[in-house]
Amino acid sequence: MKTKDELPVCPVATAVSLVGGKWKLLIIRNLRMRSWRFNELQRDLEGISQKVLTDSLRQMMDDGLVYRHDYQEMPPRVDYSLTELGEKLLPIMDALADFGNYYKSAIK
């Protein structure tokens, strides 16, 4: 997890440093629904590489936004979900969805 000193002064820039980039926002969109396994996420997020998905999940885990649940089963079962802190991202998701819907209604 970053310390306060490592984050930008601007709160928008702070949020962008944590979840900016296309893929993180789309991963969060999925995780808000339920827990997802890695392979499920990769299948659903068309075009994401294994490396980018791994890195994105790892960064969001480091930043305290995503929780990795290892069920300690055989065969291995692991899934990812939002932490309580990660759930604070949901208003951003709602605002993105509202804008997406508005934009589509506004254009031809």
Add this chain to the structure above:
Amino acid sequence: MKTKDELPVCPVATAVSLVGGKWKLLIIRNLRMRSWRFNELQRDLEGISQKVLTDSLRQMMDDGLVYRHDYQEMPPRVDYSLTELGEKLLPIMDALADFGNYYKSAIK
């Protein structure tokens, strides 16, 4: 401007396709305050290249989010601002700012 058929079905993915990426969100953060000249934006957005700023502004102009005002003066005077459609992005900016502030208060 894209047509409806060119946009993803998912409204979050639609919004991300329009403003996803670190720099567009930071440009919009600035343009919400007032009109900005190109050189001003480039100075303020530390680390952005001329090409990325040009491309980002052009894409957002194509998508109807940003307006380029050429005052037809000599020496040339041009600035950029949000269109009415672009102002519909402001709830996203507010949600990002709220999250950034919350995150900073939540971490050490």
